[in-house]
Amino acid sequence: MEARMEAALVSGMVKMLMFGWISLMIYCIWFFSFLGLKDLCKASATCKQWQAAAMHEDFWKCLNFDKTQISQQNFEAICLHYPKATLVNLVDVHDADVLVMDAMTNLRRLETLVLGGGQLGDSFFYALTDCSTLNCLRISDASLGNGMQEITVNHERLRDLRILKCRTLRISIKCPQLQTLSLRRTGMAHAFLTCPMLRELDISSCHKLSDAGIRSAATACHSLEQLDMSFCSCVSDETLREIAFACPNLSVLDASYCPNISLESVRLPMLTDLKLHNCEGITSSSMSSVAYSHMLKALQLDNCGLLTSVSLDLPYLQNISLVHCRKFVDLNLRSPVLSYIKVSNCSALHCINIISNALQKLVLPKQESLATLSLQCYQLLEVDLSDCESLTNSICDVFSDGGGCPMLKSLVLDNCESLTMVGLRSSSLVSLSLVGCRAMTVLELSCPNLKNVNLDGCDHLERASFCPVGLGSLNLGICPKLAILQIEAPKMSVLELKGCGVLSHASINCPCLTSLDASFCRRFRDDSLSATAASCPHIESLILSSCVAVGSDGLSSLHWLQYLTQLDLSYTFLMNLQPVFETCSQLEILKLSACKYLTDTSLDALYKGGALPALRELDLSYSSIGQLAISELLAACTNLVNLNLNGCANMVELLWGTSSSHSSDMLVSDCPANLEVMESDGESFRKPERLLEILNCTGCPNIKKVLIPPAAWCFHLSKLNLNLSTNLKEVDLACSNLSSLNLSNCSSLEILRLDCPRLANLQLLACGMLSEEALEAAVSRCNILETLNVHSCLKINAVYLVKLKVTCPSLKRIQSST
Amino acid sequence: MATIITKEQQEKEKMVTLVSSDSEKFVVEQKVAEKSHVIKMVMNCCGIESPIPVRRVKGDILKSILEYCEKHSKGEAQEVMEKWDKEYMDKAEKDLVFFHDLMLASHFLHIQELVDLIAVTFAGMLKMKSPEEIRQKFNINNDLTKEQEEHIMTTFGWAFQPI
Structure with missing residues (x-):
């Protein structure tokens, strides 16, 4: 490889x-x-x-030796070899003062020279004059000159000169072509400028320059357009006046951190951009001078601590910034093109008046003194006035139709704690936030396009009217004091009133409403319910739990609700459910938990009359219903899928398919499990299959026996919960589909017979009377049992469990005390 | 509607056959082949029906180049492409013969993106290396005369000193 x-x-x-x-x-x-x-x-x-x-x-072409150390010999050779080089950078290079002389002598096309650090002697500045092609020179962090004398930059063609952070006593600049000059942070006491073409001058942070020095320097440049004199603390109004007079084209001025200026009698007609950060001398009287600058586009007045009011009518103003102006009270702006306003942390600001055709967004957070707001802003889309604690109810007129913001889409008035009555009539408003308006007691919205409303923390709301609104859903359960409610919302589908305990008058007109939750509305009466049912015919889910004021008249009105499938009447004092049985034929889910006054006859219609044929889920937990009714119900209502009988104290046994049953068909036993139609004694008949899947009987204190034989036809039962039934002694189940059985805390349980081939989870926590033999017999036919909990079963010891694991190989988890 | 779909399918099915110097055949989509300015011009004047001979490029090189062209005709996000390019070059860099052939071929086929990529990679191979190291890596004979070396030291001597 x-x-x-x-x-x-x-x-x-x-x-x-x-x-x-x-x-x-x-x-x-x-x-x-x-x-x-x-x-x-x-x-x-x-x-x-x-x-x-x-x-x-x-x-x-570009000899960039920034921070590179090069010998004079090498540098000279390069200069001789490449005489056409146009740029030399010798920042932080040793002996740069010597090398630069070579460069200036040898490079006849040198245009740009960048130097930094070290010392540049007089000879450099003399030689500079002869370097005729140069047009850009940048020097930073250097000591200039040889001592007490002034340095002179005398050059015919130089256009761009920057001497930054340098040390020298005086500078004299004679450059007829110079356009840009920056002396930022250079510590000279005098600057003499002879630069008739200069457009841009930066003398920011030249602390040693006197007022007179600044005046003579700037007034010598008649073409000046941009001047940065920020941090020149000694500048006076007199100087500014003279500069304004001498430089008629001045358009950009930065006089930030100049504490002595007040702009008195300063006239800058061409000014477009003015920065006056941290100017203690700027007051409301300075604004008359600002107003004279007709061309002004941008104005920055941040941290002007003595400024109390701004009133400006400027046709080109686009941008204004007022941050941390601690005495600022009154803002009055009129500009057709004003598009950006930054106002924040002006704690005294009381009154704002804005007229603009271009402003789209206004954000004024935490202006705690703001009480009066007047807007004529035809393009305004978004307003955020969060935490403006002094705003009063009259603010609503500004944002209603005819108030000056016809396009407003989004309004945020979060934590405006002085608002007590909010009434908005706006055809444009889409989103409204009133989070934390704790003083608000009345809310009246007439905003047909409103899609979102946030009322979190509006917990003192007593009267609310939404007529009309475009909301799709609304939750008023967070307003516990709501007493009178009026809603007209053609698009609303979900309404929550959960917990509006004092709501006594509700007019709900929402033709598309599908879900209404009025639980805990204890004063919600029949008249309100009837009116609601009549005007909201599409309701599918109606929750009236704890609506104790609702009676038969109200329930009768449910006949309007043709699509009602879910009804919750838990925690009510109802005795007669006949109106429900008569009117709600589509009902699938009925919850009657803790209805203490229900009697056995209340449910007669269910098991005798065949009422509510579509019912799938029934909750009778904690009700006073008796053993007989339960037996009949179980026998007759074969369509139930989910049944809750938790805490039914009157239930003593759960016996299916025994002779004690009232239903004759229950007596039929030994039926093949999977057939609906079958032959028996040559006689053919139909047998309804029992659809029950989940049965919960948690905490039934008096139940003693549970018997579900094959004849009970419980082929679908998959979950049975008998937890906390302390008197339960005997359980005998033959349920082919049962997968989960909970008998925990059945402390009297002794007999357990299971013929449940699909059982996977068996909970027997704290069944103190259950013996090892009984358990073994019970699980012997549960071939796929995976989880067994015998924790705190006193009669079952650890040694036995080891054995059990061998005899029952499918077990994966055994929870026990040891 | 139906006509548009068939048109798109036609576009999609426009394939062209390229033949390398060692007679290996490659069938690629027209838009992939178009990445090469030279092949694009050939296709424009001669059509795509008959196979196009790429006589000066061998099969393995042409395969690699077409792989590059295919990836670059998909219009994926820039970061994805940069990562892919780097992996592609890392592989090519390992075999200098292959690298050399790839460069010549990309130049010959006029695939500007690939030529640039190879040049940057090559420059990267030279960075932070002494002249001796460079000579070793690329097997270059030092044919500089004494005078030339002296001249280099007088002008560029500074560059050889440690920072």
Whole structure:
């Protein structure tokens, strides 16, 4: 293998030499263009061809030696070799002051020079004048000049000059072509500028420059368009006035952190961009000067601590920023193109008045003093006024139709805790959030397009009207004090009123409603229920648990609900269910849990009259219903799939198919399990199959015996729960499909007979009376039993369980005390 | 509607046969072959009915190149392509003969993307290496004269010093 690779390599090398591809000049130049100068130099020392390629002058146009140490000899050789180089960068290079002289002497096309660090003596600045092709010079972090004297940059063609963070006493710049000059953070005390073409001047953070120095420097540049004098703390209004006078084209001004300026009598008619961050001298009277700048597009007044009011009418203003203006009270803006407003942390702001045709979004969070808001914004789509605690009810008029925001789609008024009555009539509003408006007691919405409303934490709401709204669902269960409700929502399908305990008047007109949950609405009366049923005919699920005020009249009105399949009447005092049996023929699920006043006769219609033929699920838990009714129900209602009889204290036994049963067909025994129609004594008859799958009888204290023989026809029963039935003594089951049986805490259980071939899970936790023999007999026919819980079964010891595992090989998990 | 589908199917079925110098045949979709500017021009003037001979490229190289073209005609996300390209080049880089043939072929077939990719990879092979290491890797004879070496040291000497 290796030999083959070796051979391939050798033949490859031969081929390369044959083709000489790698030394083809055109390829080399192409490849080398992806290399840095240092790698290029190394490649050049490989062979003649590569040297010739690397020496190509195209590679040496930009001599970028940033942080590279190069000897004077090498540098001079390069300069001599590549006289056409146009850029030299000697930032942080040793002896840069010497090397740069070589560059300026030898490179006759030098355009850009970048220097940084170290010291640049007078001789450099003298020589600079003769470097006639230069048009861009950048010096940073350097000491300029040889001592006390001034340095002079005297150049005919220079257009871009940046002297940043340098140390010198005076600078004199005589550059007739100069357009951009930056002296940012350079510590000179005087700057003399003779630059008639200068457009852009940056003297930011030149702390040693005096007011007079700034004035003389800037006023000498009559073409100035952009001036950055931020952090020049000594600038005065007088200076600004003179600059404004001398530089009529000034359009961008940054005077941030200039505490002495108030803009008094300053006139800057061409100004488009004004930055005045942290200017203590700026007050409301300064705004008259700002108003004079008709062209202004952007205005920044962040942290102007003494500013109290801004009132501006500027035709081009697009952008305004007012952050942390702690005394700011009143904002009054009028601009057709205003599109962005940033106002935040102005704790005293009380009144806002905005007129704009372009503003789409207004976000004013946490303006805790804001009380008055007036908007004429025809494009406004989104408003967020979260945590504006002082806003009063009148704010609603601003956002209602005719209030000045005809396009408004989204409104957020979260935690506006002074709002007590919110009434909105808007045809455009789609989304409304009133989270945490704790003082609100009345809500009246007339917003036909409203799709989302968030009322979390509105827990003092007493009256609510949604007429009309476009909501698809609504949850008012979070408003426990709601007493009067009116809803007209043509698209609503789900309504939750769960827990509105004092709701006494409800007018619900939602023709598409399918689900209504009014549980715990203790004052929800028959009249409200009747009206609701009449106007919402599509209700499928109706939950009236704990609606103790609902009576027969209300239940009779359910005849309107042709599609009703689920009805929950748990925790009510109903005695007579006849209206339900008569009107709700489609019902599939009926919950009557804890209906204490139900009697055996209440359910007569179910098992005697064949009422509710579609019923699949019935919950009679904790009811007072008697043994007889339960027996009859089990015998007659063969269509039930799910039956809950938890906590039925009157149930003493669960016996199917014995002679005690009232149903004659239950007596038929020895029937083949899988046949519906069968022959018996030459007589043919139909036998209904029992559909029951799940039976829960948890905590029935008086049940003693459970017997389900094959004759009971329980072919579908898969889960049986008898947990906590403490008097249960005997269980005898023959259920071909039973997979899970829970007999935990049946502390009296002694006899357990199981003929359940599909049983997989058997729970016998704390069955203290169950013997080992009884258990063995019980599980002997459960061939696929996987889980067995005999924890706390006192009569069953660990040694026996080991044996059991052998005799019952399908067991995977045994839970026991040891 | 029906006509559009058949048209699309036709487009899809437009296959072209390429024949390498050692007579190996490759059947690929037209849009894959079009990645090569040269083959595209041939297809434009001569059609795609008869096989197109690619005389100067051997079968194994053509196979690899068509693999590249196929991947690059799918229009996948940039990160996916960059990762794939890197793996493709890592494989090619290991065998210098193959690398060399691949470069010549991509140049000959005028597949600009692949030519660029190979050049960048090659430049990467040169980075951070001394002249002696480079000579060893590519089996280059040092044919520089003493004068030339001296000249290199006077101009580029700085580059050989440790940082």
